[in-house]
Amino acid sequence: MKSAQESERGSVLKAIPSVDQVLGTETAAAFAEEFGRAAAVRVARDVIGEFRDELEAGALEDVDRETLAFNIEERFKEALEGERRSALRRVINATGVIIHTNLGRAPLSAGAMKAIEQASGYCPLEYDLETGRRGRRGSRAEALIAEITGAEEAVIVNNCAAAAVLVLSSLCEGKEAVISRGELVEIGGDFRVPDVMERAGASLVEVGTTNRTRTSDYENAITENTGLFLKVHPSNYRIVGFTSVPTVGELAEAAHSKGLLLYEDAGSGALVDLTQFGLGDEPLIAESIAAGADVVTFSGDKLVGSVQAGFIVGKAGPLSRIRTNPLYRAMRPSKIIYAALEATLASFRTGSMFEEVPVLRMLSQSRESLELRTRELAAALNDRVDEGVSVEVKDGASVVGGGSAPGTHPPGSLIFIRSAKAGANEIEAALRGSDPPVIARIENDAVVIDLRTVEESDLAELAVLIPEALG
Numbered sequence: 311m312k313s314a315q316e317s318e319r320g321s322v323l324k325a326i327p328s329v330d331q332v333l334g335t336e337t338a339a340a341f342a343e344e345f346g347r348a349a350a351v352r353v354a355r356d357v358i359g360e361f362r363d364e365l366e367a368g369a370l371e372d373v374d375r376e377t378l379a380f381n382i383e384e385r386f387k388e389a390l391e392g393e394r395r396s397a398l399r400r401v402i403n404a405t406g407v408i409i410h411t412n413l414g415r416a417p418l419s420a421g422a423m424k425a426i427e428q429a430s431g432y433c434p435l436e437y438d439l440e441t442g443r444r445g446r447r448g449s450r451a452e453a454l455i456a457e458i459t460g461a462e463e464a465v466i467v468n469n470c471a472a473a474a475v476l477v478l479s480s481l482c483e484g485k486e487a488v489i490s491r492g493e494l495v496e497i498g499g500d501f502r503v504p505d506v507m508e509r510a511g512a513s514l515v516e517v518g519t520t521n522r523t524r525t526s527d528y529e530n531a532i533t534e535n536t537g538l539f540l541k542v543h544p545s546n547y548r549i550v551g552f553t554s555v556p557t558v559g560e561l562a563e564a565a566h567s568k569g570l571l572l573y574e575d576a577g578s579g580a581l582v583d584l585t586q587f588g589l590g591d592e593p594l595i596a597e598s599i600a601a602g603a604d605v606v607t608f609s610g611d612k613l614v615g616s617v618q619a620g621f622i623v624g625k626a627g628p629l630s631r632i633r634t635n636p637l638y639r640a641m642r643p644s645k646i647i648y649a650a651l652e653a654t655l656a657s658f659r660t661g662s663m664f665e666e667v668p669v670l671r672m673l674s675q676s677r678e679s680l681e682l683r684t685r686e687l688a689a690a691l692n693d694r695v696d697e698g699v700s701v702e703v704k705d706g707a708s709v710v711g712g713g714s715a716p717g718t719h720p721p722g723s724l725i726f727i728r729s730a731k732a733g734a735n736e737i738e739a740a741l742r743g744s745d746p747p748v749i750a751r752i753e754n755d756a757v758v759i760d761l762r763t764v765e766e767s768d769l770a771e772l773a774v775l776i777p778e779a780l781g
């Protein structure tokens with residue numbers, strides 16, 4: 311005989327709706343409409359399964375049929391929201407980290423966005439409109455970056471890591487690459503210079519010490535198997551104090567006198583001088599080329615401010631070996647990438663990059679205009695928030711990010727928000743959950759809003775979303 315409790319649970323189990331019943335609800339219909347029936351069936355099964363498990367484990371006593379149906383509907387709603395939230399969608403970056411790798415690095419210029427739209431349908435990616443014959447993929451973007459950097463040739467691949475692999479595989483496979491101990495760095499967790507070199511078939515010869523390396527250290531390491539000298543920009547890492555490394559010019563001269571090549575991985579790669587914004591440490595690509603580097607690689611989505619891409623620029627000889635490497639085929643970008651790069655590079659060509667390219671616009675924003683925007687938003691917030699919330703403007707600093715200029719903190723104004731009702735973590739999470747999500751940072755138990763990385767067109771929305779998140 312079953313106990314009373316067991317038969318009660320049995321009847322509750324029977325009250326669990328069937329998959330078809332669940333799919334008949336409003337939320338399930340909306341889910342199926344947006345994500346397809348198969349996905350909706352999967353969620354319905356999961357949700358029902360979870361409830362059955364909980365009931366059998368005795369975790370849910372005394373639930374009636376209606377509560378059960380309601381709970382199942384609620385879980386379906388959560389699944390629907392979760393599915394929507396996981397899409398790549400617009401967020402407002404209020405962190406002040408300009409090249410925020412987790413938020414997609416560089417935001418694109420209006421010109422680049424338009425170019426992407428234009429190229430979305432058919433476009434003459436590998437088609438010569440003059441002759442009606444096959445053309446070379448990416449030729450315009452490559453010509454533009456070569457022109458801007460003063461290089462003879464350029465090849466573009468999917469990112470700078472791919473560029474480094476392609477260069478080493480083309481020019482140094484089975485040979486030795488001589489590199490300073492101070493440059494054997496890890497960039498962003500999954501790009502370790504020594505590992506990349508090894509995979510590309512080059513063997514590593516370390517010279518000098520962590521803080522000091524001389525040209526003669528490179529020269530003394532030359533054997534008959536030396537392929538090239540490699541210089542890597544340490545990017546997210548700085549050694550300060552008693553340090554010295556040879557310049558690109560000195561290394562190029564030493565390499566060339568022995569019939570060797572110099573390859574520089576510049577990482578961020580500045581196309582224009584950014585010294586006045588505190589970025590004097592970033593290698594200027596045109597200077598490296600002028601100083602004699604044979605090949606230089608850098609990213610498309612760091613200080614160039616465009617889409618993810620890897621630029622390889624340099625002399626015609628090595629570049630033609632790079633272009634004809636069969637690995638290139640596995641690394642070539644899509645039409646969307648070339649379209650965006652063409653537009654971004656056009657801004658550098660006309661000299662309008664500080665107005666048009668968001669990364670450079672944000673970096674070069676004056677303290678006065680940043681303070682003005684910050685005070686305006688703070689005033690709007692103060693009008694809208696409840697008592698118990700404090701909104702203060704204070705001096706502070708932003709971050710360049712993306713492994714560029716780790717020691718540089720562009721000064722500006724920040725908004726500090728504190729609430730008597732909720733902690734900073736809670737407010738930060740509520741902002742993240744808003745639509746569109748607002749990403750902020752936390753400092754001294756306050757939520758900090760840094761407008762350096764917020765577009766003018768997002769300010770009005772922010773003035774509504776923040777008070778909402780403060781509840």
Ligand SMILES: *Cc1c(COP(=O)(O)O)cnc(C)c1O
Nearest residue numbers: 469470471543545576577578609
């Ligand atoms: C960022 C960086 C890379 C990797 O560039 P991705 O475009 O992210 O692949 C490689 N080398 C250096 C020196 C870098 O700073």
